[in-house]
Amino acid sequence: MVTMAKQKVLVAGASGYLGRHVVKEFVERGYSVRALVRNKEKLTDEGPNFEPPVAEIVEELFIGDAVDSSSLKNACRNVDIVFSCMGLTKPQHNITSEQIDHLGNKALLEDALSHGVMKFIYISVFNADKMMDSGMVKAHELFVHDLRASGLPYSVIRPTAYFNDMGMFFSFARKGHVFLLGDGTNRFNPIHGADLARVCVDAAATMGNSEIAVGGPDTYTYDETNLMAFQALGLEPKITHLPMWVGDIALFVIGFLNKPLKNIISFALAVSRIDNVAPATGTRHLKDFFKKLATKGG
Numbered sequence: 001m002v003t004m005a006k007q008k009v010l011v012a013g014a015s016g017y018l019g020r021h022v023v024k025e026f027v028e029r030g031y032s033v034r035a036l037v038r039n040k041e042k043l044t045d046e047g048p049n050f051e052p053p054v055a056e057i058v059e060e061l062f063i064g065d066a067v068d069s070s071s072l073k074n075a076c077r078n079v080d081i082v083f084s085c086m087g088l089t090k091p092q093h094n095i096t097s098e099q100i101d102h103l104g105n106k107a108l109l110e111d112a113l114s115h116g117v118m119k120f121i122y123i124s125v126f127n128a129d130k131m132m133d134s135g136m137v138k139a140h141e142l143f144v145h146d147l148r149a150s151g152l153p154y155s156v157i158r159p160t161a162y163f164n165d166m167g168m169f170f171s172f173a174r175k176g177h178v179f180l181l182g183d184g185t186n187r188f189n190p191i192h193g194a195d196l197a198r199v200c201v202d203a204a205a206t207m208g209n210s211e212i213a214v215g216g217p218d219t220y221t222y223d224e225t226n227l228m229a230f231q232a233l234g235l236e237p238k239i240t241h242l243p244m245w246v247g248d249i250a251l252f253v254i255g256f257l258n259k260p261l262k263n264i265i266s267f268a269l270a271v272s273r274i275d276n277v278a279p280a281t282g283t284r285h286l287k288d289f290f291k292k293l294a295t296k297g298g
């Protein structure tokens with residue numbers, strides 16, 4: 001009997017929320033995974049938002065840091081597909097979204113081109129065109145521009161918010177009081193990492209180029225989301241709405257003090273201003289995620 005060699009995929013950002021779900025999904029669907037990480041220890045245990053431990057299932061590790069593009073050289077050697085959700089989502093000292101989301105991924109793309117990779121799958125954001133004032137969104141889209149121009153077959157996935165970001169609302173609710181920018185009526189459909197991972201791995205198997213907007217199965221307002229968090233905790237809801245200008249002033253001040261933080265906060269502000277409802281997929285519900293978080297101490 002002739003056995004087909006497994007396709008090899010490089011997962012960049014493999015230690016993150018989405019990355020770990022994607023590693024698991026690729027392995028379960030028969031791919032061999034090389035994980036690109038800065039710190040392999042992060043793959044070992046379950047994450048704070050129930051990210052699966054994947055240290056035992058990745059076939060190879062590649063240690064690299066997007067800040068130092070030379071450390072990414074040969075990450076794509078003998079790889080068929082590159083998947084990247086490598087991005088700056090939390091402030092890191094003196095590091096900007098441009099360095100990671102744009103230039104780090106660009107270095108990976110150049111390596112992929114030099115090694116004859118067949119396809120590059122990249123995670124940007126839903127509604128990017130409405131949020132180009134955010135440094136983080138701009139950095140994502142500068143990379144998307146490079147990817148489209150590269151000639152390499154690609155898929156760009158454009159998700160709404162992930163459940164790990166909803167974990168942030170949950171931790172405020174646990175403290176007993178949520179401060180929300182805006183009137184809380186904007187709507188969005190957040191998605192679980194495992195549901196999004198299915199979409200990402202489906203994209204690996206499709207031919208040609210694609211851009212895929214995707215959100216989770218349920219749509220909520222920000223108020224409903226926070227009420228659900230209080231309910232899961234069995235706490236009396238306390239939500240204070242702050243006018244958007246409070247966020248704008250905070251952003252203006254932070255801009256002078258801390259540019260990396262400014263990029264991240266400007267994204268949070270941009271997202272709060274608009275409805276973010278993408279085509280729905282998946283089977284996992286935020287209500288259940290909150291109930292599970294409520295069973296953990298904190």
Ligand SMILES: NC(=O)c1ccc[n+]([C@@H]2O[C@H](COP(=O)([O-])OP(=O)(O)OC[C@H]3O[C@@H](n4cnc5c(N)ncnc54)[C@H](OP(=O)(O)O)[C@@H]3O)[C@@H](O)[C@H]2O)c1
Pocket residue numbers: 012013014015016017018019037038039042064065066067085086087088089090100101104123124125126159160161162163164165
């Ligand atoms: N979370 C959301 O709601 C959301 C919504 C839409 C789009 N996105 C985008 O989706 C992507 C993944 O999001 P996530 O929530 O899964 O983020 P995450 O948990 O913070 O994961 C980000 C990944 O990028 C890696 N990374 C960061 N800086 C790096 C560097 N200098 N060198 C190498 N790797 C680096 C992280 O490594 P470490 O573990 O070492 O930090 C981690 O593996 C991001 O690009 C984000 O902008 C997120």
